[in-house]
Amino acid sequence: MRRITLRPTDRVEAAGVDGTELRAAFDAVRAELDVPAEFPAEVLAEADAAAASVRLPERDATDVAFFTIDPPGSKDLDQAMCLERAGSGYRVRYAIADVPAFVAAGGAIDAEARRRGQTIYAPDRRTPLHPERIAEDAASLLPDQDRPSFVWDLRLDEDGEEVSVEVYRAMVRSRERLDYASVQQAVDAGSGGERLALLREVGERRVALEQGRGGASLPLPEQEVTVDDEGRYRLRFRPPMVVEDWNAQISLMTGMAAAEMMLHGDIGILRTMPEPDHQAVARFHRQARALGVVWPAEWLYGEFLRSLDRSDPRQLALIHEATSLFRGAGYTPFVGALPEVGMHAAVAAPYAHVTAPLRRLVDRFGLLVCEALCAGAEVPDWVREALPALPKAMASSDQRAAAVERACTDAVEAAALRHRVGEVFDAVVVDLNAHGGMVQVADPAILAPCSGRVSLGEALQVRLVEADIARRSVRFEPV
Incomplete structure (x- = not known):
């Protein structure tokens, strides 16, 4: 298993390779894996109509200084955040794009989104979950634009532990669009101001809480496909930036709050992953011993993984072998009776996907469940009826997205090496x-x-x- 980041571009070339050859390879991948083509006319027409006549929330939070952190050039911006001190603790407001405001239940966009499942990325282009009129314009939390959103208002204590949570619909306005590299540079230079200092504080406290509850993340170097100014493709292994972990912790915290809300309300859909079985953990222990990597007896596997050094060949090999511990993730819907499996082993807590509705189908339904539960209202019948079908739709799209990434990167690798x-x-x-x-x-x-x-x-x-x-x-x- 490998982590891959594909950066779409209009020009497709690699050293010594005609761009048409790679484009043909990418087109073949999409055809083989049945990646959806252009949106049907009725979907595009409905998107235009929805953008022109969307029903906006009455609550106004446009005075809150939200900002976004995304890869450079991104236009489908799902999340914006505002972090403040609150006594000895913190207040985190996390705005999530209000996709349901633009997608009518049972309409053409809804049906097409259920068929697609998620946005699929390839080096030459992306295949979006929703039409661009919604995903990159009307619903996207672009800077200096008033947008409807679901605002998660989380109060944390001095250790970063959640004290209270509320979710409501409101109009928001992002003040600035930042990217990971510039944020990391500003934090390292001590020039990021209060908001980035708070991102670091909250992120570090949430990482410590994750370690304390036995959570685990896999520190694989990311295989990144990029394009230079002349249109040539380049491959590199890029270790994740620390700021990406802090940003991810805000999303994880929100997903954990959503899961708890669902469990208390007896309805929802969780992202679940079983604990690795005894044999898998025992095998991983043997691999660590064989590679000469010391695993302190008191450490859980999550703490051990965080300690591994990617620059050491033996420890790098062990990180790759750890993928055997991260298997079996899926979606678990429930209405009434609580699910038998309600935990996500890597998060070490119940968890739900609610922070990327522009790019992932299931999040739209999770947001609607949580908003209704927080308001003391009934979850809409059409949402209840949709929950059982979502795991199959998401599993299919997850497999397709992963296969596209693998195949396209394989093609770029072959192109980069063909003359060597x-x-x-x-x-x-x-x-x-x-x-x-x-x-x-x-x-x-x-x-x-x-x-x-x-x-x-x-x-x-x-x-x-x-x-x-x-x-x-x-x-x-x-x-």
């Missing part, structure tokens, strides 16, 4: 299989099969023996 067949590269063995293993090459940033006898965690030299764009295949062998 026969060359030797430094690599680390990060997984084993019946044919040999998987090696991570640092330059260029490639994760690919290696045939032959290899050992887990071994640092070695490998020779490139295949790089085929059409087949999206890259293969190495030990020197």
